[in-house]
Amino acid sequence: MKNIKINLKSTGMDLTDAIRDYVEKRVTNLGKLLSKVETEVLVEFEVAKTTHHHSNAKDLFKAECRVTFSGNDYYASVQDADLYAAIDRVKDMMFREIKRSKNRSRNLFVRGARKIKNSIKSLWQ
Numbered sequence: 001m002k003n004i005k006i007n008l009k010s011t012g013m014d015l016t017d018a019i020r021d022y023v024e025k026r027v028t029n030l031g032k033l034l035s036k037v038e039t040e041v042l043v044e045f046e047v048a049k050t051t052h053h054h055s056n057a058k059d060l061f062k063a064e065c066r067v068t069f070s071g072n073d074y075y076a077s078v079q080d081a082d083l084y085a086a087i088d089r090v091k092d093m094m095f096r097e098i099k100r101s102k103n104r105s106r107n108l109f110v111r112g113a114r115k116i117k118n119s120i121k122s123l124w125q
Helices: 017-033 083-124
Strands: 006-012 040-050 061-069 074-081
Touching: 006 017, 017 040, 017 083, 040 083, 061 083, 074 083
Parallel strands: 006 040
Antiparallel strands: 040 061, 061 074
């Protein structure tokens, strides 16, 4: 996608080419959902290795994603034992959130159009 700008950050670990490619591949899958967006889409993605000194250290990796476009801001964060699984779960959460928001705005438009149509019908009767 030409209108998607990706900012990728890593905390507490090295950002390898394999991780970078994996994240970019997942973000471009989100681009299919955002293909009709006219404005620039800003994707801020952070992968981190967290330290849990006093816990079981089950959730060692963290993935966060923030997508901003057309005045809308979407955010998801996941902690998991596997970095790639955390990235996949964040992508799925973002996809679900953006799709739900798009459906909500479409439904509000249809509901408003229906009310206008009914009020016009009542004027002619």
